[in-house]
Each structure stands twice: as C-alpha cells, then as structure tokens.
Amino acid sequence: MLELYLDPDSFRKLAQFKNKKCAVGLKPMLLFAGTPFESPVTNEYTLAKSFFTDFFKGEPADKVDVEGLHAREEVDGEETKPSIHLRVYLIRTKRSGQKLPRVEVEEMGPRMDFRVGRVKEADESMLKEALRKARTSAERPKKNISTDIVGDKMGRIHLGKQDLKELQTRKMKGLKRSRDVEDSEGDEDVEDVISEDEAEAPPKKSKKKE
Structure with a gap:
C-alpha cells in the first residue's frame, strides 16, 4: 500500500x-x-x-x-x-x-x-506469487491457441460449411408429408381463393338500346 x-x-x-x-x-x-x-x-x-x-x-x-x-x-x-x-x-x-x-x-x-x-x-512470498507469470515462452506455439496474461488458455475454432439437408430436426407428425404434397395443396388454395372472388363479384349490367 x-x-x-x-x-x-x-x-x-x-x-x-x-x-x-x-x-x-x-x-x-x-x-x-x-x-x-x-x-x-x-x-x-x-x-x-x-x-x-x-x-x-x-x-x-x-x-x-x-x-x-x-x-x-x-x-x-x-x-x-x-x-x-x-x-x-x-x-x-x-x-x-x-x-x-x-x-x-x-x-x-x-x-x-x-x-x-x-x-x-x-x-515477500505474497508479492512473488502476485508477480508470477504463466510460462508461455518455453511452450511450443500451437495454431489458433493462445494464453492471456493471467494464464488462461484460449482457442479459436473454425467451422466448415454445414450441409443443412442432413440437419436433424424434431420429428413431428405434421412434418412427415413430402414437400410436393404441400406445394400442390398450396396451388389448390390459390385456385380456391380466385374462384371465390370471382363468384362474389357482382354481375355487370348491360345497357338496353332504345
């Protein structure tokens, strides 16, 4: 102090x-x-x-x-x-x-x-312990691995490109249908919407010739 x-x-x-x-x-x-x-x-x-x-x-x-x-x-x-x-x-x-x-x-x-x-x-013993440094110079450096001033070892991990097709997802009954079935159902829904709109549209009045 x-x-x-x-x-x-x-x-x-x-x-x-x-x-x-x-x-x-x-x-x-x-x-x-x-x-x-x-x-x-x-x-x-x-x-x-x-x-x-x-x-x-x-x-x-x-x-x-x-x-x-x-x-x-x-x-x-x-x-x-x-x-x-x-x-x-x-x-x-x-x-x-x-x-x-x-x-x-x-x-x-x-x-x-x-x-x-x-x-x-x-x-004296406490001061010596406080000033002690981690032994980093004698060790052979390793790729993507470093040691900070406290002595903690830190590493960097490089992830390769992941194939999302092989990604395991939670298996649910609603997800077992194929994608083609979902696409076809989506097309039918679009057609149904169009037909309903056309049915609700009021008929055009024709002008009578005098």
Missing part, C-alpha cells in the same frame, strides 16, 4: 490549461527523473514508480509508431524526502530542415504534487 497526499495549492486541472490536448488512446512516454526512483532497495519512491508505470502503461503493444507519441508523463523527485511532481506535456514536432524533426514540449495538464504518506510493503 502506498498513500499519496495531493497538494491542493499547486494542483491544476486539465481544463485550466488552455491549449491543445493529445488524442485519446495514444501511448504516453514515461520519464522518472531523480535518484530516489533508481534505488536498488524497495522504498516508497520505487513503489510510486511501479504504481505510475502500471497506471499509464495501457494495452501491451509490440510496436509503437513514432508519429503517435504525442504525450510525455514526467515524475520528478530530487530531495532527500522529496515531493513527487507529476507533469503532463504535449509533444510537438516541427520542421528542422533535416531528417529528424525539431521536438518541443508544452504542458497540457493536469499538474499534481504528491507527498508520501503511509507505506505498507507486501509480504
């Missing part, structure tokens, strides 16, 4: 920055600046680094388009017991006359400063 206190004086919402925002769904670049985040021993700042990494990582991706990098999440901490400063910047690429573009950053919000509160580290 990691408790962070938000500084209300320095907090600024996203709407308070009157500039362009990045699109939804783009992957941000994460930057942790400061020696407290690089400690080889687990402490409150390495826990904060793990927390923010999990919070902003999003969906896993094998490749990332450079043109899609439009945001940078920066977390700073420089003092002995520093506050954690979270800043979000919009990345702008401009022409430089060379192969590589000129890169500029502009703060787009939100802006947050945190002070570390209570810290409760997980039990």
